[in-house]
Amino acid sequence: MAPYESDESITASETEVPRGRRRAARYVVPLAVTGVAVATIGLVPALADSGSPDLPEISAEQLVQNIAESDTEQLSGTVRINTDLGLPDLGGLESGLFSGAASGGDGGEGSAADPSTRLTELVSGSHTLRVAADGPDRQKVSLLQEAAEYSVIHNGKDVWGYDSRSNEVHHSTSGGTGEAEDVPATPKDFAEEALKAVDETTSVTVDGTARVAGRDAYKLLIKPRQSGSTVGAISIAVDARTWTPLKFTLTPAAGGAAVVDAGFTQVDFGKPAASTFDFTPPKGAEVTEQDAAEQGEGGFEPGEGDLPFTPGEDLGQGAEGMDTIGEGWNAIAVLDTGGEGIPSGEEVGGDFGGFLDSLGDKASGKFGSGTVFKTRLINALVTDDGKVYVGAVTKDALVKAADSHR
Structure with missing residues (x-):
């Protein structure tokens, strides 16, 4: 055959x-x-x-x-x-x-x-x-x-x-x-x-x-x-x-x-x-x-590896302040850090500052402004007011999610 x-x-x-x-x-x-x-x-x-x-x-x-x-x-x-x-x-x-x-x-x-x-x-x-x-x-x-x-x-x-x-x-x-x-x-x-x-x-x-x-x-x-x-x-x-x-x-x-x-x-x-x-x-x-x-404070355990939260309907129960937008493969995890976002590479300086700049793209929308950190699979939008949107989705999807979550 x-x-x-x-x-x-x-x-x-x-x-x-x-x-x-x-x-x-x-x-x-x-x-x-x-x-x-x-x-x-x-x-x-x-x-x-x-x-x-x-x-x-x-x-x-x-x-x-x-x-x-x-x-x-x-x-x-x-x-x-x-x-x-x-x-x-x-x-x-x-x-x-x-x-x-x-x-x-x-x-x-x-x-x-x-x-x-x-x-x-x-x-x-x-x-x-x-x-x-x-x-x-x-x-x-x-x-x-x-x-x-x-x-x-x-x-x-x-x-x-x-x-x-x-x-x-x-x-x-x-x-x-x-x-x-x-x-x-x-x-x-x-x-x-x-x-x-x-x-x-x-x-x-x-x-x-x-x-x-x-x-x-x-x-x-x-x-x-x-x-x-x-x-x-x-x-x-x-x-x-x-x-x-x-x-x-x-x-x-x-x-x-x-x-x-x-x-x-x-x-x-x-x-x-x-x-x-x-x-x-x-x-x-x-x-x-x-x-x-x-x-018990983060040491290695065989088989360890699942995320410390459960996405979907149970997402908010696994980590304080966690939420989710969307469903299926387009689900986006949302976390409010209460901070001031991620400093720019210029603010950090040195090799690590250059590394941050190489990963990040500036983004803006109804949510305000922030930086999208990207890989070929996972993208994360960190807003200037400390909110984090992360998922296996495109930059546009993250911005849209942030706008809807204002």
């Missing part, structure tokens, strides 16, 4: 995805990329499709159901991450910001092995990961670097971060509550969030077949029906035997390269060796212990 396209489109009622979780996903998917939420480990991009295998036809509804019912808990493999938010060249500022974050931002009190800060480097560029999982209590993700490696190991209640370059170790405990604290490590994590976004504003179709990491796969295509969203389409390659997502690609409405291209280059669905998840701090390593109180 030749590659095929299905005209069949499904809606929220057919996918049986909880409504509140669907709305949250519209923010989680793009904002997880921008803010490196989802512990950023979840960004697992991949190689291009190779071939179009001959597979039996399947409906979009059945493919979504198969993904939801997949019981894959054991795997290992190599993943390629390519993330292109369209951020300007920081001229060295980027590495300075990240190293400052890794040291606690105060001159060196933090650990270079702390996952909550170290993994922010995955927000841009290309990276290679080795991943392994054996159920909800054992996962390992290793970020391969030139002559070095950074790993996060979750084994039972223990979460270890290890930076081979600095020989530093970060240790915390996850509480051992199982799947809720699972370390995201494969395209399945992103696929699940994308499927939660399916409702009447979304088109879901089967878009032919592909070969990914040497395995036959169906391609599921998710597209907003609404205009004004910066999200063009989400493509998910789904393994035809295990129904595990192998590749996740998010392309912007404006065209060009994918914002996130996530997929396996090699995968094995066998049980990883138990020793894969063993970890003992190397001799001479500097070990930082993160106590429970620190973890």
Whole structure:
């Protein structure tokens, strides 16, 4: 059978995805990329499709159901991450910001092995990961670097971060509550969030077949029906035997390269060796212990990554002062900071001031004036009186929302 396209489109009622979780996903998917939420480990991009295998036809509804019912808990493999938010060249500022974050931002009190800060480097560029999982209590993700490696190991209640370059170790405990604290490590994590976004504003179709990491796969295509969203389409390659997502690609409405291209280059669905998840701090390593109180104040937890609020009808209940305008993929989160907006790059000065200016465009309307900070996916309007409008929508949509919210 030749590659095929299905005209069949499904809606929220057919996918049986909880409504509140669907709305949250519209923010989680793009904002997880921008803010490196989802512990950023979840960004697992991949190689291009190779071939179009001959597979039996399947409906979009059945493919979504198969993904939801997949019981894959054991795997290992190599993943390629390519993330292109369209951020300007920081001229060295980027590495300075990240190293400052890794040291606690105060001159060196933090650990270079702390996952909550170290993994922010995955927000841009290309990276290679080795991943392994054996159920909800054992996962390992290793970020391969030139002559070095950074790993996060979750084994039972223990979460270890290890930076081979600095020989530093970060240790915390996850509480051992199982799947809720699972370390995201494969395209399945992103696929699940994308499927939660399916409702009447979304088109879901089967878009032919592909070969990914040497395995036959169906391609599921998710597209907003609404205009004004910066999200063009989400493509998910789904393994035809295990129904595990192998590749996740998010392309912007404006065209060009994918914002996130996530997929396996090699995968094995066998049980990883138990020793894969063993970890003992190397001799001479500097070990930082993160106590429970620190973890409750923003420390890393495996599986962490959803936004600290639920968009849609529940948005205002999750964060004080939060509101929402619009619905579907065009929903815009609104926050009144009570402040005086963002200072201009000229006011800030230095490299960071130049960075602010490179991101921002001046905007004005009935709401007054402000600055739109932009990426290829997420745009945010910060008004001079301290209101923030943010969403995966165009600049014009943000200005219109601000005008209507006066």
